[in-house]
Amino acid sequence: MSGEAPPLSPAVVPRLPRGVRFSRDEARGRFVLLAPERILEPDEIAVEILRRIDGEATLGEIVDQLARDFAAPREEVAADVEEFLRGLNEKGMIEL
Amino acid sequence: MNDIPAPIGMLAELTHRCPLSCPYCSNPVELDARQGELSTAEWLRVFDEAKALGVLQVHLSGGEPGLRRDLEEIVARCAEHGIYTNLITSGVQIDEARLARLGDAGLDHVQLSIQDVEIGPADEVAGMKGAHLRKMAFARHVREQGFPLTVNLVVHRGNIARLGRAIDLAAEMGAKRLEVAHVQYYGWAFVNRASLMPEWPQVEEALKVTAEAQARLKGRMVIDSVTPDYYARRPKACMGGWGSRALNVTPAGKVLPCHAAETIPGLEFWTVRDHSLADIWANAPAFNAFRGTDWIEEPCSSCEIKASCRGGCRCQALAIAGRAEAADPACEKSAYHEVLRDMAREDAVQRGHPYRYRTMKTPTRDPEPVG
Numbered sequence: 122m123s124g125e126a127p128p129l130s131p132a133v134v135p136r137l138p139r140g141v142r143f144s145r146d147e148a149r150g151r152f153v154l155l156a157p158e159r160i161l162e163p164d165e166i167a168v169e170i171l172r173r174i175d176g177e178a179t180l181g182e183i184v185d186q187l188a189r190d191f192a193a194p195r196e197e198v199a200a201d202v203e204e205f206l207r208g209l210n211e212k213g214m215i216e217l
Numbered sequence: 218m219n220d221i222p223a224p225i226g227m228l229a230e231l232t233h234r235c236p237l238s239c240p241y242c243s244n245p246v247e248l249d250a251r252q253g254e255l256s257t258a259e260w261l262r263v264f265d266e267a268k269a270l271g272v273l274q275v276h277l278s279g280g281e282p283g284l285r286r287d288l289e290e291i292v293a294r295c296a297e298h299g300i301y302t303n304l305i306t307s308g309v310q311i312d313e314a315r316l317a318r319l320g321d322a323g324l325d326h327v328q329l330s331i332q333d334v335e336i337g338p339a340d341e342v343a344g345m346k347g348a349h350l351r352k353m354a355f356a357r358h359v360r361e362q363g364f365p366l367t368v369n370l371v372v373h374r375g376n377i378a379r380l381g382r383a384i385d386l387a388a389e390m391g392a393k394r395l396e397v398a399h400v401q402y403y404g405w406a407f408v409n410r411a412s413l414m415p416e417w418p419q420v421e422e423a424l425k426v427t428a429e430a431q432a433r434l435k436g437r438m439v440i441d442s443v444t445p446d447y448y449a450r451r452p453k454a455c456m457g458g459w460g461s462r463a464l465n466v467t468p469a470g471k472v473l474p475c476h477a478a479e480t481i482p483g484l485e486f487w488t489v490r491d492h493s494l495a496d497i498w499a500n501a502p503a504f505n506a507f508r509g510t511d512w513i514e515e516p517c518s519s520c521e522i523k524a525s526c527r528g529g530c531r532c533q534a535l536a537i538a539g540r541a542e543a544a545d546p547a548c549e550k551s552a553y554h555e556v557l558r559d560m561a562r563e564d565a566v567q568r569g570h571p572y573r574y575r576t577m578k579t580p581t582r583d584p585e586p587v588g
Contacts, residue, residue: 140326140365140393144299148223148271155301157326157367157394158441160225160273211436213365213393 129203129217131181135174136216143171156214170202174215180206221499221508223271226463228278228476231260231288233468235280237307238344238574239332241371241406241413244280245479248577249468257287259489261294263466266494268298276303276328280468283310289322296323303328305369308355309348316358327359328367328396333376334383342375344574353390360391368392372399372423372445373413374565381426388438395438397427399445403477403532405575412572414564420448447561451522452529452545459507459531464498472497474504477532481541507531507541514542516550 137143142155143163152168154161163171169191173183184202188195209215233248255263267275275295282288283306295302304319308329311319316327331352333339339349359366368387372380380397387395399420400406400413415423424442431440446452456463456475465473470489473479479486485502498504506512510523517528528534529545537546537560538553546553 138365139363142301142325146271146273153273155273155325157303157328157365158274158396213439 126207129180129206131179131184133180133217134177135180135183135206136176137174138213138216141214143174154214156212161214166201167205170205222461224462224464224498225272226274226276227267227272228276228463228465229260229263229291230278230280230465230467230476231282231285231291232280233577234284235307235575236284236309236345237281237348238576239342239371239405240409240572240574241373241400242575243401243404243406243476244575245404245477246408248280248575250577253469255468255470255489257290259470260287260291263470263489263494264291264294264298264300266489268300270495270498272300274301274303276305278305281307281310283307283315289315289318292319292322292324301325306330306355307343307348308352309345311355313358313362316355316364317362320362320364324364326367327364328369329356329359330369330371331383331387332371334379334386338375342572344572356390356392365394366390366392367394367396369396369398372397372415374415374419375413377415377419377423380423381430384427384430384434384440388434392438395440397423397440397442399423399443401443401446403480403536405573407536408573409570410560410564411567411570414447414561414567415445416565417448417562420445446530446533446547447557449547450549452526452533452547454525454527455530455532458527460498460504461508461527464494464504472501474507475532478503480532481535512542514544517544517548520550 140157144153144155146153152163154163154171169187170183173186184195184199187202188198206215206217210217232254233244234251277291282304292302302324303326304324305328329352331339332342332349336349340346356366368390370383376383384395402410406413427440427442434440459474465476466489467473471486472489472494473486478484484506487497487501510527513523513528517523529547531541533547534543534545535541537557538551544551546557548554
């Protein structure tokens with residue numbers, strides 16, 4: 122998957138741009154990603170990634186946390202997080 | 218009726234007043250007058266009720282929403298509730314300082330309409346001299362103040378040949394998103410079909426230009442293109458399904474399943490002055506008229522895509538097939554599909570019809586004799 126694009130640096134700080142908000146949808150008991158004319162319903166894994174994006178944590182730190190919290194192999198976590206972030210970045214919903 | 222899923226989006230038409238008079242305006246031909254508009258307190262209550270109902274996004278529109286002096290208050294109330302606010306504006310009314318105040322109130326996103334890439338035709342369609350340049354200045358303020366910007370361009374015969382350049386203009390304006398909206402023929406646009414309808418080769422070329430730009434601008438600007446119904450083979454699900462995802466509140470407080478629903482005779486609409494939003498969503502006859510798929514007739518009832526298209530647009534079915542229950546004539550399975558195509562072909566070759574501009578007064582055929 123990451124054969125074409127160079128891998129993201131672990132020092133990158135992913136950010137939600139202005140106009141994109143990750144928030145709790147109380148009425149439906151779920152989390153949503155609110156963006157211009159769009160509402161995404163992130164799955165459980167995406168929620169875990171998004172709740173760690175605070176504008177300060179680096180990609181490396183986020184991956185470390187997830188690998189630790191879910192006792193998962195770091196390389197696999199890194200690949201999943203990177204793919205997810207690239208997808209949102211293409212839609213303009215994450216700044217990298 | 219408690220198992221009806223709550224709406225996620227609400228279009229709030231704060232006023233029908235507008236400095237522009239575009240002949241394809243999606244507002245109804247009979248516009249609400251200023252005297253009938255909801256008060257500030259009434260609108261604030263509507264947004265409180267929207268939050269309680271589960272609405273996540275509101276689209277503050279009009280007319281021109283900037284003509285409401287209470288726009289900041291409305292944005293602030295939505296922000297307090299965590300509701301995502303999208304301002305849909307002509308850009309000629311809100312100055313730099315007011316935009317900053319809206320930002321302070323918590324405004325999330327701005328959608329700005331443009332009419333064309335060239336000043337002359339842009340101002341002509343808007344019916345306002347200087348409108349285009351004011352929009353360009355407004356777009357700069359939007360970007361300088363850090364808002365994400367969506368540009369909306371309605372595409373019709375008069376500008377379709379310049380679509381490629383208009384897309385480039387939107388990118389230069391710093392838009393993160395562009396809506397290429399081929400005219401939907403309801404309301405004022407239906408009245409102006411003979412001057413707005415493009416010819417088929419122009420539409421084909423426009424679709425090609427759009428696809429090319431989508432690929433070229435990937436990662437820089439997202440382009441959402443609304444297919445022109447009159448040249449489609451399958452209909453679009455109206456509002457994601459009638460009474461299923463969204464609702465629309467008019468300036469006078471009437472609550473509609475879609476902005477054109479009032480064109481359907483016999484539907485009973487309720488207003489926020491008499492009922493709560495939750496009561497209207499669950500129980501207003503207009504919302505239940507076409508909810509779900511039980512009402513669907515042939516050829517739709519046995520069709521494999523009915524769950525996604527939901528029979529298409531009720532207003533278009535009424536306008537072309539004469540019955541709101543009929544299949545949307547945009548679908549090639551509709552008995553009226555050829556009627557729709559013929560209308561489009563005939564309208565596309567019409568010339569010499571001046572625009573009938575949107576005005577607060579209902580257009581009349583001839584002036585009444587005086588004296």
